Amino acid sequence: MEHEEASRLRRQLMTLQRRIRREMKTGPVALSDALVLGAIERHGGTASPGQLAEDLVMTTSNVAAALRSLEAAGLISRQRDSNDARRVHIELTEDGRRLVVDDRRRRDDWLCGTINTSLSPREQKILQQAGELMSRLAYQGLDDRDELDHGDAAAG
Template sequence: MKKSKPSAVARFSSQIMAVVRRIRRESQNDAESWARILLLGAIDRSGNRATPTELALSAVMRSSNLAAALRELDEQGLIVRTPDTADKRKVRVALTAQGECLLYESRARRERWLAEAIRASLTADEQAQLLKAGELLERIAAYDGPSPPMD
């Protein structure tokens, strides 16, 4: 069977994933694993008020893996867990100052690499186009419609 040329959408998906992999590789300088950085980011995006269940959904982690990761982050002084004020059965997770510092340094390192890659690889017009395309990507990421059925 002859391999067909990838569709434009398949090629676009591959291009996005190549950038994501490169950004992830840039974060490997962190002492923390990529999964831990993603978890710290999910806590930060929650406004430091997420429950473990919300974090598991946001970070796409199984509850057993999440529990182990939260335990590690707690032991490292990167997060604090406190009982929910309205429902004492629930726990809320927040970043400590040390956790925020680690997360923000990781983000800054990745952003510096991306800014340099954009500056070095693209013309001024291409840079403007790329940043405008970012707005389109946000709209695509926010799409909440159903997935099409498998053929």
């Protein structure tokens, strides 16, 4: 693939990512809060503030602001580490978990509907194959797949 073609593909992927993020904005919480909730869920429902900042490539102050907002809304709880009281673990509450599931379902519904109304069955199959290839590219050269899976902002 030529450099110009790769650049075009990158721009196309970013356009789709922006559109999916736009669909996230229609949810009950701010986009940054939704991203934090999703990252906690990808960590198995509990994560440290530092992990979240690293995974989401956010400043610790932005993560702290999102966590305050999410805690006030009853979507997360903070638990002190039993071995080190200086450490805090962020956990999804049942409401937080439900919000993540509902948000992902809404985005999946949008994507499925858009694919079904915009693409022929043949194009849909090609898109599925392209998705598999994009996954291979995303994980190329990584020793730890979790490194990407936890930090994928729009994942789920």
